[in-house]
Amino acid sequence: AAGVIQSPRHLIKEKRETATLKCYPIPRHDTVYWYQQGPGQDPQFLISFYEKMQSDKGSIPDRFSAQQFSDYHSELNMSSLELGDSALYFCASSLGRDRYNEQFFGPGTRLTVL
Amino acid sequence: AQKITQTQPGMFVQEKEAVTLDCTYDTSDPSYGLFWYKQPSSGEMIFLIYQGSYDQQNATEGRYSLNFQKARKSANLVISASQLGDSAMYFCAMRSFYGGSQGNLIFGKGTKLSVKP
Helix, strand or coil, X not given: CCCCEEECCEEEECCCCCEEEEEECCCCCCEEEEXXXXXXXXXXXXXXXXCCEEEEECCCCCCEXXXXXXXXXXXXXXXXXXXXXXXXXXXXXECCCCCCCCCEECCCEEEEEC | CCEEECCCCEEEEECCCCEEECCEEECXXXXXXXXXXXXXXXXXXXXXXXXXXXXXXXXXXXXXXXXXXXXXXXXXXXXXXXXXXHCEEEEEEEXXXXXXXXXXXXXXXXXXXXXXX
């Protein structure tokens, strides 16, 4: 079965550079969630989209923005990167945002900021 | 505010034995779901088991079972017959299904399980 695809899997950037992370949800899934997991930390919710509209916002810095496109894939844009942005970034998708719909996680993008 | 507490930073278990990973939660929402995820050293987040707040029966999935005690707000994960491949970080998570909640997961700090041969 198709899974959530994230690209790139690894990314190395310098401070103050920009980065774009991409997420391709499972076909027919219309909801995308982004999570950030710092080293040795639990995942923290950043932002979510439902039917191409921003659905909810968590602890996402103002330097970050995201959107969901007409084909339901999503991109997380990160500007003015800081050392503290080094983390594993997960995308998860689900069919609908209601009730018991399981969130399927992608393999993550490991971002390292030097 | 919702919160997940996992009080065991690390646990050891002998291969083939059972182990219980603790999870307590705090929420005022009447409807919610509790999840357990496994994260191996490779980093991916693997869904293990789900328990709904209104489910009468404790959830089971193969060697995984969830000991749900609603009054005590606990949702402990029991792994039976541990295997070496069970060595990983385990996260307990919660998702509200109430009101305007959009369904994002709130995670605990995790428990690192090490299975000894």
